[in-house]
Amino acid sequence: MIDWLPPWVRHYRRQWLAGDVSAGLLVTLLLVPQGLAYALVAGLPPQVGLYASLLPLPLYALLGRSHAQSVGPMAVTSLLVAATLGKLGLATPADYLLAAVWLALLSGAMLLLFGLFRLGFLADVLSEPVLAGFTAASALLIVLSQLAPLAGLHSGGASLPAILATLWHQAAHYSPHALLLGVPALLLLWWARSGLPRSLQALGLGASPLLLLARGMPMLVVLGSMLAVGVLGWHGQLPQVGRIPAGLPALAWPALPAGGLSALVLPAFFIALINYVQSLSVAQLLAIPRRETVDPDRELLALGACNIGAGLCGGLPVTGGLTRSVVNAEAGANTQLASLITAGLIALLLWLGSGSLAALPLTALAATIIAAVAPQVRLAPLWHAWRAERSDAVAFAVTFVLVLWLGVDSGIVAGVVISLAAWLMKSSRPHLAELGLLPGSSHFRNVQRHPCQTLPGVLILRIDESLYFGNARHVRDALLARLAAAGQVHTLLLVMSAVNRVDITGLAMLQRLDDTLGLRGVRLQLAEVKGPVWDVFGRAGLAERFAGRVHLSTYAAWQGLQPVPDFHI
Template sequence: MTVWLPDWLRHYRQEWLAGDVSAGVLVALLLVPQGLAYALVAGLPPQVGLYASLLPLLLYALLGRSHAQSVGPMAVTSLLVAASLAKLGLGSAGDYLLAAIWLALLSGAMLLLFGLLRLGFLADVLSEPVLAGFTAASALLIVLSQLGPLAGFRATGASLPAIVDNLWLHAGNYSQPALLLGLPALLLLWWARSGLPRLLHAWRLHGLLLAILSRGLPMLVLAGSMLLVAWLGWQGQLPQVGRIPAGLPAISLPALPASGLAALVLPAFFIALINYVQSLSVAQLLAIPRRETVDPDRELLALGACNLGAGLCGGFPVTGGLTRSIVNAEAGANTQLASLITMAMIAALLAWGSGLLASLPLSVLAATIMAAVAPQVRLQPLLQAWRADRSDAIAFAVTFLLVLWLGVDSGIIAGVVISLAAWLMKSSRPHMAELGLLPGGSHFRNVQRYPQCQTLPGVLILRIDESLYFGNARHVRDALLARLAAERQVHTLLLVMSAVNRVDVTALAMLQRLDETLAERGIRLQLAEVKGPVWDVMLGAGLAERFTGRVHLSTYAGWQALTPAPDFHI
């Protein structure tokens, strides 16, 4: 029976228990306000965020490999859900909820399928600049969307123009009690990110007490706001969470939404993609200090099961949360037992304490969201990319602006297109360097960077720094012919293939036509450092025989073969 248990449970040590318990309690204090708040971001009843935090924690503990990954609702995912469902024109809150549940089920099924097919490389579809631009713009949209709830009115819109227009229309409909509670809560939570830890350190507080006071402050703020509402008699003067159904959610397959499933397939795919990239990034970050490795395909399976579990519990899509997972690790989590403790505390709250949340002011929940999400509006990656690679900086900026202007659902599609277009643009114009021999050795370098390099008369040695495929074959051929036209009295072109990892049929056809064209001009084409996989493709296509006697094991071997024999005179 133990073979079905996860590794951490089969090899559990007693000394891990204290760290797991403290981390589980602390993450529960953080996850409760986040779950409630992120459900509101998605346009769902607040308890749905807690429902989505139950089975995913259990399933990841059984199937996941990260010791401290905490799976549950996330801000960007919630905004994606809201943006996707807003375009469907659903007529009732019930249809909206069913559609959100099916987004979790569909994205979970997709992730499971991707895991079974070992498609872990899907995480590479989004480049780092595009993902950073998407995250920063999404975080900014979330912050702006909470200005309405902070002031006591409901704000809609999934793009910057829509949010600004909605805020303008409701400019005079604010609630003074909501602002009096929300603004101080926002300032307190913002100060707690940096000022509170310094103050607690000055008071010589350390360990678990320090973590609870600093990380558990959002829960304390929520509790304090409910007490203030009751003390001041503001129950009917500002929006509140309202009655939350008591008890745990039933595990069942929901009815189909009125919109049907076809309209949800594409949004579910992009939600699955973003959630997977987020979860895998968090797992890899947590694995570095422990010198562990992360299996992307295993993470796909685990995250897929978590989303299916969220949907069966009546929740919406979930992923690994960066803030919660880091808090979990820093609080001492040694295994996924910490997540099971978190789940047990949330389940206990739903079963016996849900009535305590009814008077919770939505303006304070909005402040919680804004304080948690605002640090993700980071433009430093844009500046770093601008200094390193202008094309990456453009990708960041374009994604950022498109997400703001069009919304996160259209922005993520644009982000994928930009990532692929940027890769295609770079790989379609590969760098080619003329090589020369460094004096006194057998090493070759770019003659433009190392002017002291030696060259052979009549021989042009060029290194292609990219794999050859249909997207760059024509450009490589034209660039080589243009280079030879500029060089006079070249009788041999030696192509160094050390950076060519793959070739396709289009590239092989290009090499054959290039060889024929050069032969007509009296120029002999030779190859050096052809890798095994590339040579196998050439063999299969029948091109290897054509270059028999013209392929060198190394660039230096080609140099020696092309060096004229010394002319001795007696």
């Protein structure tokens, strides 16, 4: 067998074929309306959403490792594209499309570089509360932005004030035909998420027919709306998709935008970051039931190649979609053959049946977007964070408000800043615990939480954070304050079990602290210094300074610091 083939090809089993075929068919029924709709969210021609799925699906099948990850356009990414390009003042639709293609190419190139340099940790730049707030606010913006096309109006704006202003100014020009078609479609899609599965189960249908009907409802709505327009003679009475070029897109390296690439680099980075976090999260979710692991760097390489492939096809940036991937897995996908089948069916549609999509009403696409995105407007993480950690709740709320008010492009920048600021704030004020010995044991605990023994004249403090430039001054001040409050102390023992690293600023702080305590007649001693931290001490020339004052364990230090008993004859 050829070594370069992905593992699922080398070890494919015949019994997997039925599940892969059914999953490929079902995801196609979901991806076609989603692809068309998400392209419109980005302000692009609808076929661009289908173009963006052609190469990425087989590229991920070749390079990715998730068995059911389905790569294609995503709602939040489309909104990011619209927000970015809407601020550039592009002269023509062709310039707008060209800039969107370059966003895919640039973000793909960045993801490839991140993967080559093994920068998978970039997924941690956004904290969970910030990411949840960003996702909820972005989903709400998408839902609100689609109210205009649902009513037959032109959508506009990438922030809450702009969207509301657009709706207000066009309110008198709504299309009754669009509402008569779009609102029932939305209600049907909403019912398909909750009521339909229960109804089908009551009828005794098995899991596979139930899944096929429930998940294929967006395509049924699309087909039904096209049929309704034809039967009722509503052509020209409401906005429609219009002509979609027949055939497959030509692979080509695009020309440079008229304004250059400088204005696209930073937005492309944030699009790459959001897409990577989304794709990695989906891959990890799908790996849990199969007890598999996900290589973040491998996902970076695969997703980078997918975005470059999307750009070469004239598409917009792509990522692993949660809904599509979960549907793919639930429909029985065992390998990435399901994605190859989906790509083949989309190519067949573009080649033979693209003309039939011209009569598709935009109000039906708006209904599919609202139904798909509305469940992501979740405020439950805010209440959970408020109960667990108030600072995380503040991070969620601030990100949510900023994304709504400023738009997703400015909101994601604010989200990264908030994540880093929250981490810096927490680590710059580390917890200091005064320790004592639990009676009858060799274990040490916080004296404020447990009844503990202490030694007279000895203050034992544990630093619950690494020592670095961001907290060195505060730790020094806090240690001196604790020492002053303790009264008569001749020894300060710092337990460094939670100190995982130390930088030059942290070392300088310890050196100055040692000098200050020496002038006061207080001896500074250390316990439980980890090997990598002690290596830094040695390279900085401080190992000799603290020689004889570093203890292997806190209990060993306790034994060495106990007063010598007096014997009387």
